[in-house]
Amino acid sequence: xxxKNQTLGEFIIENQQDFAYSSGELSRLINSIRLAAKVxxxxxxxxxxxxxxxxxxxxNIQGEEQQKLDVYADKTFIRTLTNREIVCGIAxxxxxxxxxxxxxxxxxxxxxxxxxxxxxxxxxxxxNVSVGTIFSIYRRVTPVGSPVTIEDFLQxxxxxxxxxxxxxxxxxxxxxxxxxxVNGFTLNxxxxxxxxxHPDMKIPETGNIYSINEGxxxxxxxxxxxxxKYCQEEKENRPYTSRYIGSMVSDIHRNMIKGGIYIYxxxxxxxxxxxRLLYECNPMAFIVEQAGGKATDGYSRIMDLNPSELHQRVPxxxxxxxxxxxxxxxxxxxxx
Ligand code: AHM
Ligand code: MG
Numbered sequence: 001x002x003x004k005n006q007t008l009g010e011f012i013i014e015n016q017q018d019f020a021y022s023s024g025e026l027s028r029l030i031n032s033i034r035l036a037a038k039v040x041x042x043x044x045x046x047x048x049x050x051x052x053x054x055x056x057x058x059x060n061i062q063g064e065e066q067q068k069l070d071v072y073a074d075k076t077f078i079r080t081l082t083n084r085e086i087v088c089g090i091a092x093x094x095x096x097x098x099x100x101x102x103x104x105x106x107x108x109x110x111x112x113x114x115x116x117x118x119x120x121x122x123x124x125x126x127x128n129v130s131v132g133t134i135f136s137i138y139r140r141v142t143p144v145g146s147p148v149t150i151e152d153f154l155q156x157x158x159x160x161x162x163x164x165x166x167x168x169x170x171x172x173x174x175x176x177x178x179x180x181x182v183n184g185f186t187l188n189x190x191x192x193x194x195x196x197x198h199p200d201m202k203i204p205e206t207g208n209i210y211s212i213n214e215g216x217x218x219x220x221x222x223x224x225x226x227x228x229k230y231c232q233e234e235k236e237n238r239p240y241t242s243r244y245i246g247s248m249v250s251d252i253h254r255n256m257i258k259g260g261i262y263i264y265x266x267x268x269x270x271x272x273x274x275x276r277l278l279y280e281c282n283p284m285a286f287i288v289e290q291a292g293g294k295a296t297d298g299y300s301r302i303m304d305l306n307p308s309e310l311h312q313r314v315p316x317x318x319x320x321x322x323x324x325x326x327x328x329x330x331x332x333x334x335x336x
Contacts, residue, residue: 008034008174008185008194018180026137026162029086029112030176033135034185034194036080037166037174040073040119040133041187044168047125061096061311069125070094073118073133081114088140089113089148091310093120093279098310100147109145112161113138113152117279120165121247130169132249136283137162153310157282157303164287165249175201175253177290182256198257203293206322207259208240211251219267223298223331227263230330248275252284252318256291261319261327265298272313277305281316294324298331 006014012027047069074094081087082101088110091098101110117134124131138159140152164176172187174194184198210231217225231240243260245251251262266273275281285295285302295302295318305314317324317331 004196004199006196008196011183011185011196015178015180018178025086025111026178028084029081029114029137030162030164032080032084032086033077033164033166034174036077037133037172038187038192039076039080041166041168041172041189043072043076044069044119044125044131045189048128061094069131070119070122074116077116077118077133077135086110087112087114088144089152091115091153091278093117093276093311098148098150098153111139111144113140113148115153115278115283117276120249120280121245124245124247129245130167130247130250132168132247132253133166134249134280134283135164136160136278136286150310153278154307156306157277157285160282160286160303163283165253165284167249167253169250169253173197173253175256175287177287179286179290182287182291201256201291203256203288203291204259204320205292207255207261207320208237209243209255209258209260210240210263210323211242211244211255211260212263212265213244213246214242216267216269219269220265221267221298221331221334223334224263224265224327226333227327227330230326248280248284252288255319256288256293259320259323261317261323263318263327264316266315270313273315274313275316277302277307277312277314278310281314281318284316284318288318292321293319294321295319296324296328298328299336 074092088101089098115136120134121131138155142149162178166174173184175184182201185194186197187194264273264275281302288295297315298317317327
């Protein structure tokens with residue numbers, strides 16, 4: 001039974017039995033993530049103070065400029081998970097290929113792989129706007145004790161055993177699920193402890209916030225254009241409020257609390273949208289569904305899509321169930 005103000009450590013131990021598989025290993029894994037998150041949080045919070053903001057001068061696999069903090073967050077999460085030998089493989093949005101943890105083919109009996117977007121919304125760092133980390137955990141499908149393969153990572157979202165996000169905002173929170181609801185913990189920076197502040201989070205069934213980059217309106221599919229016009233119509237409880245931070249973790253976290261929809265559709269500029277199925281959409285979909293919401297690509301459930309590549313992109317409609325369903329109604333009027 002979740003008790004408000006419980007520490008994350010206490011909560012993990014108390015809820016271990018709810019987890020169907022080897023609970024000790026998963027608990028240790030979440031412990032490592034909370035540790036790495038504290039280290040990254042410390043760095044993110046002093047971004048304005050030291051010469052750490054600004055471009056690192058390299059581009060990642062997506063052809064986007066990496067920021068120094070992206071690199072820092074990426075290294076911190078990978079190092080923490082590797083050093084503690086908790087997982088057998090890691091894939092990061094910042095790296096071209098997945099990493100096999102050394103020793104996996106000898107005594108390493110670890111069963112889990114982690115996929116991570118170490119610092120989502122990193123273009124917001126320079127302007128002091130919230131950013132986040134997103135993680136997704138699967139049980140490997142290849143035999144324990146052998147090196148991981150791409151198959152271990154290309155699993156549909158419905159096979160996730162846990163997922164979560166960390167939001168580095170006005171306060172820092174870790175929100176995660178192991179398939180038994182969603183719980184949110186707030187970091188007390190003075191003590192370095194996470195406290196259960198948002199037990200059993202539920203996304204409102206409906207809401208009045210829509211989050212989409214309307215600057216791309218002319219490039220959107222007709223169904224999305226029609227849905228935006230619907231949101232702006234003066235009827236019933238509309239027009240809705242438009243809120244777009246440009247940092248998905250923050251936009252979705254707000255919608256989780258207040259109710260709303262987040263959309264990153266495909267466009268005439270980018271056939272599959274921008275967001276990555278494995279690092280961004282699946283983990284957020286797992287959280288939002290566990291909180292009672294819905295996540296689709298405009299037509300089909302995100303977590304039922306079969307991934308074909310690590311850095312695959314996908315259109316994303318996510319949030320309060322009735323709002324996502326209304327958007328899908330508009331999408332259904334046109335050819336996919
Ligand atoms: P990133 O992983 O490179 O930071 O990209 C993902 C981010 C999301 O957090 C955000 O919602 C979106 O990109 C914003 O993109 P755009 O500026 O095209 O609206
Ligand atoms: Mg991202």
